[in-house]
Amino acid sequence: MAKTYALADIKQHTKDKDCWIVVHGKVYDVTAFLEEHPGGYDIILSSTGKDATQDFEEIGHSNSAKKLLDKYYIGEYEGGDSAPPAAKVPPKSANAAAREAPKGAATRAFHVVLPLLILLAALAINFYYASLKK
Template sequence: MPTLTKLYSMQEAAEHNSAGDCWIVVDGKVYDVSSYLEEHPGGDDVLLQVTGKDATDEFEDAGHSKSARELMETFCVGELDPSDIPQLEVVSEKQKSYIPEKLVHLSKQYWVAPVAVVGVSVVVTFLYLRRK
């Protein structure tokens, strides 16, 4: 029989935000890392900084090893309620056409200065050679 996983809201996880009671959320799972704070190689302040929010990006950016990921699973107390996981925004058709237009405008803007420099240098060279 499969084990039922306890679901927590982000608000519930955020309430555990002290050195004696520290929960973090990574990849939709909730971890009670209170007993691991002193042993954490990066220091307890690293974990305390990410309580009350999704720490997935910070966890991935740190480049944790396979053994660190396995150890982390021993601290898992449940999963984040799916309704608390942010959903990707759907881009409307109007916005889709606006994005390439904006990129074209920006690319034109960044070509103005180099083209102006080349143009001025051609004119100066032409005038210099004409004087000789």
């Protein structure tokens, strides 16, 4: 039989070295998954210490992401499932998700795009000077 955890128990596990979340009435220890999470660990940390069902559903996780939760299951939530099937929120469009992306995601995107822009500028300057020499 699975252990049952109260909200007070969940609130004791809200750090990057000890992170539990509640989704659909189940408790998951996702500490080992934080660094692997595609959206960044800060997204998960912002949903700890409470029932994160709505946060989880609003993002529009894939079926494989939902299945991955099974690996981290540790017990049941005393408060039950806070999102009955009729109340589930449909996934947001890509544009809506992009507008609401956390600052961490924008920073990561900037760190990918900036080097590419610098490389393109260097190539343009190289071609410009090469055309002057002809």
